[in-house]
Amino acid sequence: MSVQISKASPSAEVVGPHRSGFLRTALREHKAAVAGLAVIVFFVVLSVIGPYISPYSATAQTCAVYAPPSAQHWLGCDDGGIDMLSELIQGGRVSLLVGFAATLISMVIGGGFGILSGYFGGWVDTSLMRITDYLLVIPDLVLAMVIAEVWGASLLHVIMVIGILEWTSTARIIRAEAMSIRERVYIKRTRGLGAGNARIIGRHILPQVGPLLVANTVLTVAVAIYLETALAFLGLEDPGVTTWGTILNNAFQRTAISSGAWWAIVPDGFVIAAVIVGCFLLGQAIEDTLNPRLKVAHLSVRRWRLRPLIGRGEDAI
Amino acid sequence: MSLLECRDLHVWFDQTHGGQVHAVNGASFGLDAGQRFGLVGESGCGKTTTILALMGLLPPTASVAGEVRINGTDILCGGEESVRPFRWRDIAMVFQGAMNAFNPMKTVAWQIAEPMVYHGVADRAEARSRASELLELVGIPAAAGKRYPHEFSGGMRQRAAIAMALACEPKILLADEPTTALDVMVQAQVLELLTRLSDELGLALILVTHDLPVVAQTCERAAVMYGGEIVEDGPVADLYHAASHPYTRLLFAATPDLYGEERITTIPGGPPRLDSVIAGCPFRPRCDVPMERCDGEHPTLSITGPDHRAACHRNELQGAK
């Protein structure tokens, strides 16, 4: 499980050979990117080593029902007397797995749709983009609800549902990029030299869109985790597994509110938000690095300054 | 007292990764009512920044030193708020590439009338009829004012931009490359319009351009900028025929003359970087007649003739003789 997680994480090995410094540039120029990456790495590491550092069992009763936070149980206990901290660590493992696995699916579909559509153009583009436009207007949670229900509640189904619903924005962005790459001179020359489509896509287009795909993937992880919590809250997740989503669902279903057990709710939201914010900041920073918008504002609350002139000419600096 | 007086104007821009660019370095010039003044030089030499600074239209990264006086009043002394009352009422501007100078969501007439109403020059109805008059004045049928900017052609938009600049009857009009991106016929019309307006309305005009024939055709006086400094100024005829700075001479040589003879030469090299202090003459690396002195000593403007100044060590040499 942990192997899969680290494989899908936006580490340097996913980065293609071209514009390979983009991650480093993003981290150097945007402080937010460093914070985002740190948060993601923290949770990934926590998921990997979770079972070893988890203070209690995430499934067995170790204290009183809805016991408030204490020195033994830092985040208190839930309705089954299960330690919240251990449950959060375990939930994170599954939630991140769902997030990364679903993102992997959506990256493959979205990247594929985008590249084919942008590279070939014509009717391929028209038909693929029709499908994308259609999925874009369908309310995704509602469709996910229907599909998850028809297929039956299970972790695998949740991953698949999210994966096949969240690729639309990836496809559109990659399509635009692939279209512009297709028009570049060296691609045309390569084609003139007799290279086949498969070769051009594999050798030139794919490495070029790679960084953008990574940026988008990081953003998609956030959406996937968000959608998982929603599906779990609606009871469409396998009731046997613990995820950050099912923790919220349990708290809601089992009178955490009337018991005043805020500790069964509040920390869960913070960890979900932390991961999503982390992905958001990193993804945004990479996008800004790849596609900088250098417009200077003509209007800002900050204004130009007057400064006294000391000396003349070159001394004035 | 001149109508507009710019004294020892400096502009610096903060850079994103620390450091500053000294974009305008001690520019001084004056302008009387009805006078047409040209500001020439290659791109990146500080022309546009200079005239933007005259109206205080600088981004937050800028810092400014020096004085800009209109009828003796220093308008920059209180920052943005002290310039604002003077904008459009005393000093107005026609921007480079008027394509984007109009808000795409408002009609052209609305945008011409807006400053009149805001500055209390006219009420709404008056402003509307005056906007029509102004459009007629620049040769656009008044009815076209009801249309949106994207419906105008490039030349029409540039005319409309001039009409907009005249809304509050300013005394000084700044025109930043008003003819680039227009085709030759329209260029000539726009220049003719500017000249006529300046004659009829007694407008003082500052024309910023890299196009020397345009200056020769329109202006009485001109200043040549290089590396953020004014390196020579004087009557246009003098600059043309008796340039006292090698840059001016090469600049005129680099453009085809008015008789259309093809003798385009370029000045090798590019303008200097302005993010550090230049010890000697900024033009030294590209100069065709450098001297030893030019390496270490920064030349300052000195009088080389009646109403004619230049910043070149060679002139001092000749003066001494």
Add this chain to the structure above:
Amino acid sequence: MNRTEHLLKRAAFALTTIFVAVTTNFFLFRVLPGDAVTNMARVPHASPQLKHALTAEFGLDKSKWEQYLIYLRNLCHGDMGISFAHRQPVRELLIADLMNTVPMVLAGTVAAIVAGVFSGVISAWRRASVADHLSTNLAIFAYALPSQWLGLVLLILFAGVLPSGGMMNEFLFEPAPFWQHLGDIGTHAILPVGTLMLTAYGGYTLVVRSSMLEILGEDYVLTARAKGLPARRIVWRHAVRNAMLPMVTLIALDLGYIVGGAVLIEVLFSWPGIGLAMYTAVSQRDYPMLQGGFLILTVAVILLNFLADLVYARLDPRIQR
């Protein structure tokens, strides 16, 4: 682009999308392996009579193609079948639910747009200030926090102060005065509407901020400043109008997200709307209801997208009449 042509294109897209949604609906429930209707064993209260009725209603003994035609014909007559659980026509049940959903979602979305535009504009205008950092970070967090979590936290915070669920007090004497009734619904609506607003406002803030930053770099903003207009007027009269254009599109694209949030919120606060109906239908395996709810929500989002196209065409003068 011609306006009529543009709108016809968008209308055609909306219609095909609705058709595709209808067909998807059929496929999901009847053709895919493990589809719902034929897999009657999973329906908990499926008596032989019900099975017989279903077979007749959906034409389960006929070919898929014929079933599809029957399904289309029924839909055209507004017939969405009979709810398994309620034994009532799905259409009437869902219309009643929709009447409860629409005001709640509308109030929440409008509040979110107002808050988002306001904080986004302030953020862009005061870029890199403390206010900007505060508002941007708050927005990112609001955007990242799951709606159901926000709702749960609000429930804890307002426990005992505001009603925790439902749309009205069941014990309120039925023919109560109209105003009392409305007030009761209002208090019940505060938490759901507030949660929806918090869910959506962050995204709007970020979108408005980035689109405002883009606009503030446009040349016409510099023109407006040159006209001597105060910053407040430039922001609200010139920039915001332009920034609203991409907003209209993005609000439309975001509708799916809003609907998803609304489903969660209705479940959380047992607000008797279409989302709660779908949730209940899931647990009761009431497929006709689920199918109907999906169809109505999807068609609503598609129609609202089309509405956004109309609004856009009306706002942007560049799309000609």
